[in-house]
Amino acid sequence: MSGGALIVGAGQAGFQVACSLRQAGYDGAVTVLGDERHAPYGRPALSKERLKPESELQYLRPESFFAAQRIDLRIGTSAVRVDAAGRRLHLESGEVLDYDQLVLATGATPRRLPVPGGDLAGIAPLRTAEDAERLEQRLGATARLVVVGGGFVGLEVAASARARGIAVHVLEAQDRLLARALSAPMSAHLLDVHEQAGVVVSRRSVVERFVDDGAGAVSGVVLADGATVAADTVVVGIGVVPNTLLAQTAGLAVDDGIVVDRSLRTADPAIWAIGDCARFPTVDGALVRIESVQNATDQARAAAASIVAGAGTYDAVPWFWSVQHEQRLQIAGLSTGHDRAVSRVANDGLSVFCFRGDELLAVESVGRPKDHMAARKLLAAGVRVDHGQAADPDFDLKTLVP
Ligand SMILES: Cc1cc2nc3c(=O)[nH]c(=O)nc-3n(C[C@H](O)[C@H](O)[C@H](O)COP(=O)(O)OP(=O)(O)OC[C@H]3O[C@@H](n4cnc5c(N)ncnc54)[C@H](O)[C@@H]3O)c2cc1C
Known part of the structure; x- marks a missing residue:
C-alpha cells in the first residue's frame, strides 16, 4: 500500500x-x-x-x-x-x-494491582467497550461492589452502581480522593457528595489481597490493617x-x-x-x-x-469534566504545584481557584458552568485574578475576559 x-x-x-x-x-x-x-x-x-x-x-x-x-x-x-x-x-x-x-x-x-488474588473472576478494570459491557451485566447480579481507587473512573463507577441500588465501598490509599488531580477543598466536597449518596469511602486503605470464594471468584478484599471488606464484584481504577x-x-x-x-x-x-x-x-x-x-x-x-x-505549537488550556451523582465537575487548567486554594462557595455550587503565589493555575467547578467557561478564557489570556475576586461568588469573572 x-x-x-x-x-x-x-x-x-x-x-x-x-x-x-x-x-x-x-x-x-x-x-x-x-x-x-x-x-x-x-x-x-x-x-x-x-x-x-x-x-x-x-x-x-x-x-x-x-x-x-x-x-x-x-x-x-x-x-x-x-x-x-x-x-x-x-x-x-x-x-x-x-x-x-x-x-x-x-x-x-489500566494499571494492574499486583496483589494475591488479583486474577479472580469478578475483579476487573474499566477501559474498553468490552470491560463496560461485562461490568454492566455483572452489576445486575451484584449486591456489594468494591471500587479500588478513588480516582475519576473509580468514583464514576461508584456513582453509577449506587444509582442502581448497589452497596458501594470505595477504597482509596491516599488520605483524600483524587489527591493528584484536585485541590483539597474539591476533594472534600466530592467525599461529601459520595457519602451523602450512601457510598462508603475508606481512605488510607491499602489492598493486601483478594479473597477467593472457593470457586475462583472474588468474595472480599483484605486490607493492610487486617480488615476484610465483602465484595461480589471489584472494579480496580488505580490509573x-x-x-x-x-x-x-x-x-x-x-x-x-x-x-x-x-x-x-x-x-x-x-x-x-x-x-x-x-x-x-x-x-x-x-x-x-x-x-x-x-x-x-x-x-x-x-x-x-x-x-x-508545517510545524505549529500545541498550547491549549487543558479542561476536563466528570459526572458523579448528577454533579458535573468541570476543571480548567492544571492545578499541579498550587500552593493556595481559594473556595468560592455559592448556593448553586462551588468553584475552587488554585493559585501558585498570585498566578492562577486552575479552576475546579461544580454547578458553576459560567465560572468554568470564564476560567478557560482567563487562563488562555493569562489574566490575573486576585484572591478576593476568586472568593466572591457575585464577582462576574467574565468582566475580566479581554
Ligand atoms: C471509563 C472512562 C471514563 C472517562 N471519562 C472521561 C471524562 O468524563 N472526561 C474526559 O475528558 N475524559 C474521560 N476519560 C479519558 C478519555 O476517555 C481518554 O483520555 C481518551 O479516550 C484518550 O484518547 P486516546 O485516543 O489518546 O486513547 P484511547 O481512547 O485509549 O485510544 C487508543 C486506542 O489505540 C489502540 N491501540 C493501542 N495500541 C495499538 C496497536 N499497537 N495497534 C492498534 N491499536 C492500538 C487501543 O486499543 C485504543 O483503542 C475517561 C476514560 C475512561 C476509561
Whole structure:
C-alpha cells in the first residue's frame, strides 16, 4: 500500500486526527488502525451512561462517515513494530504498510494491582467497550461492589452502581480522593457528595489481597490493617500506563509517555504522538501527559495542522469534566504545584481557584458552568485574578475576559 498518513489507535485521538487531516485538506491516503473490534467510540460514557441497564455503546460516527471522508478504518488490526528508517509499519498479521507520516495515538492500559488474588473472576478494570459491557451485566447480579481507587473512573463507577441500588465501598490509599488531580477543598466536597449518596469511602486503605470464594471468584478484599471488606464484584481504577511499546520499537524517547515537542512531533520528523500516550512540553517547559478527551482531540487537531501546514505549537488550556451523582465537575487548567486554594462557595455550587503565589493555575467547578467557561478564557489570556475576586461568588469573572 502507498504511504500517506498512517494512524495507530482508533480511539478519541486517532479518530480526530483522521477527521482533522481531511478538514485541513490532506489529500493523501488516511488509514486508521485499531486493535479493538469496534469503530471509534467515546470512553467517557463507559463509566456513566453505559453502566445503566439496556444502555448502548456510543460510536463517535456511523461507519458510513469513514468511507465518505476517504478514511480507511481497519479495526481488529494490531501494529507491532515500526521500521523508522524504512518508514514501514509491521502488523501482527504479518502485513507491512508504508507511511509518509505515522501518528501514534495508542492510548493507555489500566494499571494492574499486583496483589494475591488479583486474577479472580469478578475483579476487573474499566477501559474498553468490552470491560463496560461485562461490568454492566455483572452489576445486575451484584449486591456489594468494591471500587479500588478513588480516582475519576473509580468514583464514576461508584456513582453509577449506587444509582442502581448497589452497596458501594470505595477504597482509596491516599488520605483524600483524587489527591493528584484536585485541590483539597474539591476533594472534600466530592467525599461529601459520595457519602451523602450512601457510598462508603475508606481512605488510607491499602489492598493486601483478594479473597477467593472457593470457586475462583472474588468474595472480599483484605486490607493492610487486617480488615476484610465483602465484595461480589471489584472494579480496580488505580490509573493507567501509556502504551509506548510501538514507539520503543522505533527507537523513540519514552518517559511515562512518548516524548514529543510542542508540535507533538517525536525526534523522528515523520512520527507524531498524541492523546493519552503522549508526553509533551507545556508553555512553561514542564513535560506532562494528560488523560482527557479535550487533550486527545485538541492535540489531534494541532498535529493534523502541523502535518498539513508545517510545524505549529500545541498550547491549549487543558479542561476536563466528570459526572458523579448528577454533579458535573468541570476543571480548567492544571492545578499541579498550587500552593493556595481559594473556595468560592455559592448556593448553586462551588468553584475552587488554585493559585501558585498570585498566578492562577486552575479552576475546579461544580454547578458553576459560567465560572468554568470564564476560567478557560482567563487562563488562555493569562489574566490575573486576585484572591478576593476568586472568593466572591457575585464577582462576574467574565468582566475580566479581554
Ligand atoms: C471509563 C472512562 C471514563 C472517562 N471519562 C472521561 C471524562 O468524563 N472526561 C474526559 O475528558 N475524559 C474521560 N476519560 C479519558 C478519555 O476517555 C481518554 O483520555 C481518551 O479516550 C484518550 O484518547 P486516546 O485516543 O489518546 O486513547 P484511547 O481512547 O485509549 O485510544 C487508543 C486506542 O489505540 C489502540 N491501540 C493501542 N495500541 C495499538 C496497536 N499497537 N495497534 C492498534 N491499536 C492500538 C487501543 O486499543 C485504543 O483503542 C475517561 C476514560 C475512561 C476509561
